[in-house]
Amino acid sequence: MAGYMAAPARPHWHLLAIATTARARGRGHGRALLDYGIACSDTYRLPTHLETTNPANLGFYRAAGYELVAEVELPDTGPRSYVLCRETAVRQR
Secondary structure: HHHOOOOOOOOOOOOOOOOOHHHHOOOHHHHHHHHHHHHHHHOOEEEEEEEEHHHHHHHHHHHHOOOOEEEEOOOOOOOOEEEEOOOOOOOOO
16 A cells, blocks of 8 residues: 555556566566556556565666656565656657
8 A cells, every 4th residue: 555655646557467477587578568568558648657575676667767766665564665657758748
């Protein structure tokens, strides 16, 4: 819930669960899923937002144009959540 409070307050796409199995990693499947979500949101001229609890993923998302906008400490020994946003690549009219 805390990650949602750090999400953009304007309309956006929330890319919720992008993951691959360990055997599929490094084959471009995760990037293909991310690119599909980005393409869909760009069609509607909306930014995207996502979260990760793995700091090792930050470089992957930054390479796709995401910026870290918040770090959220989750309660009761929960992990730290990193909230990232990417503005649409399509200009608003």
